[in-house]
Amino acid sequence: MTYKKSVSIYNEIGHLRSVLVHSPGKEIENIVPDYLRRLLFDEIAYLKQARKEHLQFVNLLKNEGVEVLYLTELMEEILQENEIRNDFLEDFMEEGRVGTEGIKEAMREFFSTMSPLDMVRKCIAGVRTEELSHIKAKSLGDMVRNPYPFYLDPIPNLYFQRDPFASIGEGITLNVMHSETRNRETLFAKYLFDHHPRFQNVPRWYNRDKSHPIEGGDQLVLSEKVAAIGISERTNPIAIEKVARNLFYSDEPFEIVLAFDIPKTRAYMHLDTVFTMVDYDKFTIYPGIEAPLDVYSIVKGKNKSLHISYEADKLSSILKKYLNLPAVDLIRCGDGDPIAAGREQWSDGSNTLAVSPGKVICYDRNYVTNEALRQHGVEVLEFESYELSRGRGGPRCMSMPLIREKI
Numbered sequence: 546m547t548y549k550k551s552v553s554i555y556n557e558i559g560h561l562r563s564v565l566v567h568s569p570g571k572e573i574e575n576i577v578p579d580y581l582r583r584l585l586f587d588e589i590a591y592l593k594q595a596r597k598e599h600l601q602f603v604n605l606l607k608n609e610g611v612e613v614l615y616l617t618e619l620m621e622e623i624l625q626e627n628e629i630r631n632d633f634l635e636d637f638m639e640e641g642r643v644g645t646e647g648i649k650e651a652m653r654e655f656f657s658t659m660s661p662l663d664m665v666r667k668c669i670a671g672v673r674t675e676e677l678s679h680i681k682a683k684s685l686g687d688m689v690r691n692p693y694p695f696y697l698d699p700i701p702n703l704y705f706q707r708d709p710f711a712s713i714g715e716g717i718t719l720n721v722m723h724s725e726t727r728n729r730e731t732l733f734a735k736y737l738f739d740h741h742p743r744f745q746n747v748p749r750w751y752n753r754d755k756s757h758p759i760e761g762g763d764q765l766v767l768s769e770k771v772a773a774i775g776i777s778e779r780t781n782p783i784a785i786e787k788v789a790r791n792l793f794y795s796d797e798p799f800e801i802v803l804a805f806d807i808p809k810t811r812a813y814m815h816l817d818t819v820f821t822m823v824d825y826d827k828f829t830i831y832p833g834i835e836a837p838l839d840v841y842s843i844v845k846g847k848n849k850s851l852h853i854s855y856e857a858d859k860l861s862s863i864l865k866k867y868l869n870l871p872a873v874d875l876i877r878c879g880d881g882d883p884i885a886a887g888r889e890q891w892s893d894g895s896n897t898l899a900v901s902p903g904k905v906i907c908y909d910r911n912y913v914t915n916e917a918l919r920q921h922g923v924e925v926l927e928f929e930s931y932e933l934s935r936g937r938g939g940p941r942c943m944s945m946p947l948i949r950e951k952i
């Protein structure tokens with residue numbers, strides 16, 4: 546089946562038709578303890594096993610009839626054109642803080658013999674200092690000794706394709722990341738939407754030239770009318786207002802943005818680490834954020850303004866009201882047991898990816914939550930999760946849906 550639009554996302558649970566992923570590569574092996582936290586990892590993953598797990602994830606998706614697109618392959622197609630390839634490298638070096646002309650020149654030479662695919666992979670993996678020989682010192686910066694082992698940092702979080710951009714309706718938000726280590730991820734998305742023939746004329750509800758951060762893990766499309774966005778460690782309320790305004794004053798049907806004010810901590814860095822939708826009326830939630838949870842509704846105001854209200858009800862009532870449901874089922878991470886909930890949330894027990902209504906992909910390690918989901922009538926497809934989980938993201942984080950069936 547072919548679709549007229551390259552992006553069409555009006556819900557979280559309709560049959561997933563097309564999804565973008567990145568399988569972790571050599572960038573994972575460029576993580577060392579000194580830079581672990583800055584690279585937003587808590588542990589060093591074993592690449593071979595991580596790739597095996599990622600393949601299991603992709604195979605589950607394919608078995609459900611989902612078209613799986615790899616970011617590296619789409620980038621390979623774009624970089625066939627020399628002009629785009631050169632522009633990309635210049636932008637990539639600039640944003641990767643390759644500061645001196647001597648290193649830039651050596652870097653250009655280093656990449657010049659690579660195929661487009663190797664170049665993309667190397668950009669993601671990072672460039673170690675010993676890989677560039679013959680740097681002609683042109684400035685003080687080229688001459689001074691620097692013990693830092695990389696000229697270009699690795700981008701180990703790229704396998705969390707959920708975050709650098711987000712599909713909403715027939716458009717995207719091209720995001721501004723909270724931390725510098727993830728900002729070059731959005732450059733891949735920019736080139737994809739600027740240059741890939743499949744993704745032409747996709748409207749942008751937010752752009753990476755803005756100053757306030759917003760990340761895709763905070764962005765949920767609950768229905769054709771309702772989007773939910775987390776106010777989190779990673780997403781600023783000013784960015785949420787801009788997205789709401791651009792959505793409301795477009796041809797899209799969205800009428801309400803619910804802003805969930807979640808705790809600003811590492812464990813709950815995005816809304817989707819504590820709350821995901823699994824069926825028409827079922828959600829999985831980490832009980833630690835349930836109360837008190839401040840929710841604000843944003844709707845159109847007069848003269849292109851926004852009208853913002855505090856929602857005084859509890860979460861289940863807010864969801865019932867805005868999704869027009871007689872009842873909702875909130876399924877607790879760890880089945881409500883605080884120790885199991887804390888342990889399983891840390892490894893993304895609430896971070897499910899729905900492939901169709903009531904059918905979700907989950908990490909196998911979160912067996913208490915997965916059993917609770919089953920008890921509530923949800924079908925759970927599991928895959929191994931020893932290593933991928935070390936990056937603090939789950940199946941939803943590792944996927945960017947491009948097309949879902951409307952429900």
Ligand SMILES: NC(=O)NCCC[C@H](N)C(=O)O
Binds near residue numbers: 705761
């Ligand atoms: N949507 C998500 O929650 N993504 C997980 C991102 C994990 C990554 N290590 C990060 O800290 O940004």
